[in-house]
Amino acid sequence: xxxxxxxxxxxxxxxxxxxxxxxxxxxxxxxxxxxxxxxxxxxxxxxxxxxxxxxxxxxxxxxxxxxxxxxxxxxxxxxxxxxxxxxxxxxxxxxxxxxxxxxxxxxxxxxxxxxxxxxxxxxxxxxxxxxxxxxxxxxxxxxxxxxxxxxxxxxxxxxxxxxxxxxxxxxxxxxxxxxxxxxxxxxxxxxxxxxxxxxxxxxxxxxxxxxxxxxxxxxxxxxxxxxxxxxxxxxxxxxxxxxxxxxxxxxxxxxxxxxxxxxxxxxxxxxxxxxxxxxxxxxxxxxxxxx
Amino acid sequence: xxxxxxxxxxxxxxxxxxxxxxxxxxxxxxxxxxxxxxxxxxxxxxxxxxxxxxxxxxxxxxxxxxxxxxxxxxxxxxxxxxxxxxxxxxxxxxxxxxxxxxxxxxxxxxxxxxxxxxxxxxxxxxxxxxxxxxxxxxxxxxxxxxxxxxxxxxxxxxxxxxxxxxxxxxxxxxxxxxxxxxxxxxxxxxxxxxxxxxxxxxxxxxxxxxxxxxxxxxxxxxxxxxxxxxxxxxxxxxxxxxxxxxxxxxxxxxxxxx
Numbered sequence: 138x139x140x141x142x143x144x145x146x147x148x149x150x151x152x153x154x155x156x157x158x159x160x161x162x163x164x165x166x167x168x169x170x171x172x173x174x175x176x177x178x179x180x181x182x183x184x185x186x187x188x189x190x191x192x193x194x195x196x197x198x199x200x201x202x203x204x205x206x207x208x209x210x211x212x213x214x215x216x217x218x219x220x221x222x223x224x225x226x227x228x229x230x231x232x233x234x235x236x237x238x239x240x241x242x243x244x245x246x247x248x249x250x251x252x253x254x255x256x257x258x259x260x261x262x263x264x265x266x267x268x269x270x271x272x273x274x275x276x277x278x279x280x281x282x283x284x285x286x287x288x289x290x291x292x293x294x295x296x297x298x299x300x301x302x303x304x305x306x307x308x309x310x311x312x313x314x315x316x317x318x319x320x321x322x323x324x325x326x327x328x329x330x331x332x333x334x335x336x337x338x339x340x341x342x343x344x345x346x347x348x349x350x351x352x353x354x355x356x357x358x359x360x361x362x363x364x365x366x367x368x369x370x371x372x373x374x375x376x377x378x379x380x381x382x383x384x385x386x387x388x389x390x391x392x393x394x395x396x397x398x399x400x401x402x403x404x405x406x407x408x409x410x411x412x413x414x415x416x417x418x419x420x421x422x423x424x425x426x427x428x
Numbered sequence: 429x430x431x432x433x434x435x436x437x438x439x440x441x442x443x444x445x446x447x448x449x450x451x452x453x454x455x456x457x458x459x460x461x462x463x464x465x466x467x468x469x470x471x472x473x474x475x476x477x478x479x480x481x482x483x484x485x486x487x488x489x490x491x492x493x494x495x496x497x498x499x500x501x502x503x504x505x506x507x508x509x510x511x512x513x514x515x516x517x518x519x520x521x522x523x524x525x526x527x528x529x530x531x532x533x534x535x536x537x538x539x540x541x542x543x544x545x546x547x548x549x550x551x552x553x554x555x556x557x558x559x560x561x562x563x564x565x566x567x568x569x570x571x572x573x574x575x576x577x578x579x580x581x582x583x584x585x586x587x588x589x590x591x592x593x594x595x596x597x598x599x600x601x602x603x604x605x606x607x608x609x610x611x612x613x614x615x616x617x618x619x620x621x622x623x624x625x626x627x628x629x630x631x632x633x634x635x636x637x638x639x640x641x642x643x644x645x646x647x648x649x650x651x652x653x654x655x656x657x658x659x660x661x662x663x664x665x666x667x668x669x670x671x672x673x674x675x676x677x678x679x680x681x682x683x684x685x686x
Binding site: 240310311312314315316317324325329332335422 | 537
């Protein structure tokens with residue numbers, strides 16, 4: 138029989154060491170995040186004013202101060218909204234098929250494989266594809282919509298993967314409970330499975346949005362550039378915040394570089410606001426609110 | 429209204445594995461029928477064939493006949509969804525819908541099937557919750573989430589949800605195995621009350637429970653690992669527990685195996 142033992146000094150030391158390493162790793166991981174935020178805020182606030190948010194770069198000379206990113210903010214919002222409009226329904230339906238109907242059959246395995254392949258497409262390639270197909274082959278103009286098409290190629294696999302994971306987390310008990318009440322399968326999915334997975338799916342979609350909102354390369358090839366406000370995403374070049382940052386940062390004057398920082402800060406703020414909105418909707422919908 | 433179920437020559441499969449073989453029995457209306465037997469002998473599988481829930485599992489299929497008051501539930505043109513509306517089910521683990529309130533949970537069967545008239549729904553919810561002996565405990569918090577109730581209350585909520593759609597038959601798959609003795613007693617009392625309106629079938633591992641609540645008992649067993657389960661004996665509960673005709677039944681209920 139062995140007696141109850143004290144923790145040996147060696148074990149205590151190892152515990153401390155492992156704990157310390159974990160904290161160190163955490164700190165190292167957070168450094169870039171904090172550093173990026175710090176830099177962007179520090180340099181960005183200078184020009185993040187009402188003029189910046191409400192004016193375009195039209196008639197702003199090469200060395201002039203002033204001007205703003207209204208055209209780019211508008212462009213980014215429209216492009217991201219359009220690409221979400223394309224990729225969220227398609228992605229969500231694909232995920233529903235994979236989880237609820239595919240049952241690991243041949244078709245669902247093929248879809249899974251191609252979704253994985255799509256995840257790996259470099260963003261510039263999706264831009265090139267839309268440039269070659271939509272603009273050069275079909276003769277469509279540069280437009281925000283062409284950019285949205287390129288972005289939706291990047292967004293779709295992310296939406297499928299995250300929605301699929303969330304749907305798989307919904308306990309089978311709930312599906313069976315609904316079936317046992319005589320609820321048809323499609324209604325069970327719409328009324329029970331999707332609401333249960335709603336918060337997770339919304340978070341996944343927001344992450345996908347955040348990812349594409351910062352894409353520059355596909356926009357360069359499809360949306361082109363403009364310094365003016367173009368409200369119509371289906372016709373003519375638009376601007377986007379990443380493009381704006383890219384464009385301004387390349388200019389040789391300090392005022393332009395300041396505008397680039399402010400643009401970057403605006404982009405971060407937009408993504409953050411969208412995330413907060415998704416969190417809020419998730420909280421508002423969750424049953425925990427009523428408890 | 430309570431209906432009679434007649435099963436003849438029923439086999440159930442999971443893929444190529446035969447889980448139960450050649451089950452035939454009559455389940456009397458407005459009574460409680462208990463299924464007992466060792467784990468893995470196919471009691472739950474058989475229960476799930478009665479309302480066509482078995483085939484929900486990928487690869488699962490059924491051969492044989494299940495008649496509900498003379499209507500073949502496995503005839504080619506029968507809609508499984510409509511079968512499940514007539515034959516409700518309560519599961520082993522309480523499974524209220526987490527996104528819905530207590531009220532919405534009970535109304536789920538009506539609402540999800542599209543029938544909605546607020547005042548009528550209110551009546552059904554109250555009647556079902558009273559029927560499940562839960563009304564007094566929850567009437568002041570109908571809008572709180574169902575998942576916030578205790579385990580026993582959740583299970584009674586699930587029973588209320590099942591009886592709200594007015595089924596003819598209520599299937600219960602070990603409804604008390606996750607509950608404490610007090611909640612178990614509450615649900616057993618409830619079953620006895622409900623049997624005037626519904627045909628109740630209960631799977632249980634608790635032989636005292638079968639003896640306490642059921643009118644008739646079926647004993648399931650399997651010849652060995654990987655063999656299909658079969659009904660060894662079915663009779664009046666009092667007879668099964670005092671004077672079974674099969675040796676295996678006696679061995680099981682006296683605790684000699686299983």
